Amino acid sequence: MRVAVTGATGRTGGEVLEEAVARGYEVVFATARNPPASPAHGVDVDASEDFEALVDEHEPNVVVDFTGPDSCVAYAEACADAGVAFVTGTTGLGDDQQAALEAASDHIPVLQAANFARGVQALLALVGDAVAALPGYDVELVEAHHNGKRDAPSGTAEAMLDAVDDARERHDVDAGDAAGERVHGREGESLREPGEVGVHSLRAGDVPGEHELVVAGNHEELRLQHRATDRGVFAAGALDAADWLSGRDPGFYAFEDVVAAGSADMVGTDDGQVPGDAGGEQ
Numbered sequence: 001m002r003v004a005v006t007g008a009t010g011r012t013g014g015e016v017l018e019e020a021v022a023r024g025y026e027v028v029f030a031t032a033r034n035p036p037a038s039p040a041h042g043v044d045v046d047a048s049e050d051f052e053a054l055v056d057e058h059e060p061n062v063v064v065d066f067t068g069p070d071s072c073v074a075y076a077e078a079c080a081d082a083g084v085a086f087v088t089g090t091t092g093l094g095d096d097q098q099a100a101l102e103a104a105s106d107h108i109p110v111l112q113a114a115n116f117a118r119g120v121q122a123l124l125a126l127v128g129d130a131v132a133a134l135p136g137y138d139v140e141l142v143e144a145h146h147n148g149k150r151d152a153p154s155g156t157a158e159a160m161l162d163a164v165d166d167a168r169e170r171h172d173v174d175a176g177d178a179a180g181e182r183v184h185g186r187e188g189e190s191l192r193e194p195g196e197v198g199v200h201s202l203r204a205g206d207v208p209g210e211h212e213l214v215v216a217g218n219h220e221e222l223r224l225q226h227r228a229t230d231r232g233v234f235a236a237g238a239l240d241a242a243d244w245l246s247g248r249d250p251g252f253y254a255f256e257d258v259v260a261a262g263s264a265d266m267v268g269t270d271d272g273q274v275p276g277d278a279g280g281e282q
């Protein structure tokens with residue numbers, strides 16, 4: 001697989017680059033806003049403004065993007081022009097940016113995921129089940145990330161909140177008058193309204209990503225928690241997605257599609273095994 005990596009000097013893009021090299025993928029180029037003078041993981045990193053020219057010159061099968069909302073959309077549009085598949089984990093897109101990303105999928109396969117950890121896919125299903133099974137219980141969400149994260153709440157938290165709303169709607173749950181309302185933090189006089197979902201974002205240190213849904217009532221609490229313990233999990237999932245997406249028809253795809261297609265090798269096991277690919281062509 002001929003892969004290109006954007007945001008290659010970043011916390012996540014750096015892991016993607018390292019993992020792509022470890023898997024033996026052909027990394028045809030990598031970009032960053034402030035490229036380093038020396039190669040990263042043996043790959044030269046180019047300036048991000050050269051993106052279109054690099055795509056034309058190196059003809060990747062797929063671009064893997066972990067940058068920011070503006071660049072994500074610009075890269076998706078350039079990929080649409082060039083006929084190159086696009087995988088993105090970038091979060092914090094506004095409505096117009098999201099629409100532009102989805103429009104690119106008229107021309108190329110685009111796969112977007114707020115979280116490339118497989119455990120989060122399981123978590124999203126469990127969130128829906130819990131909310132449907134426990135009508136009338138209070139629902140709160142807590143997420144924690146490193147101190148360099150720009151968007152809040154996280155993209156994963158947004159997906160969990162959507163799963164709460166979907167489950168309530170699908171199962172006709174009478175959650176209360178404030179159902180659908182999201183309350184971001186609390187301060188002062190702020191009595192909880194039935195149905196609202198409190199959302200709390202912690203930003204500290206180097207936390208790779210933690211999400212917990214608390215469902216409480218009737219003298220009991222159910223807590224559904226996912227913790228990423230290493231950013232390698234995001235890189236592995238994104239590259240599994242790239243492998244799966246490469247060569248597909250234009251369309252808008254989700255990581256759920258990749259997970260449904262097959263299981264992955266485990267990351268970071270005792271024998272030093274690297275993450276496996278999803279079985280596609282390299």
Ligand SMILES: NC(=O)C1=CN([C@@H]2O[C@H](COP(=O)(O)OP(=O)(O)OC[C@H]3O[C@@H](n4cnc5c(N)ncnc54)[C@H](O)[C@@H]3O)[C@@H](O)[C@H]2O)C=CC1
Pocket residue numbers: 006007008009010011012013031032033034048066067068069070071088089090091092113114115116117148151155234
């Ligand atoms: N979907 C998932 O599984 C995950 C998603 N993310 C998301 O990925 C994105 C990046 O996160 P981090 O790696 O922590 O960021 P970071 O700040 O560590 O790295 C960002 C990288 O993108 C480049 N970049 C930033 N703005 C740019 C721009 N305007 N144009 C071109 N290049 C630009 C930087 O040079 C750097 O290489 C965020 O939106 C974050 O939420 C992060 C981890 C997992």
Ligand SMILES: O=C(O)C1=N[C@H](C(=O)O)C[C@H](O)C1
Pocket residue numbers: 091114115116145146149153154155156157208209210
């Ligand atoms: O910025 C991060 O680091 C992460 N962002 C994603 C999100 O916004 O949900 C996924 C993961 O939690 C790490």
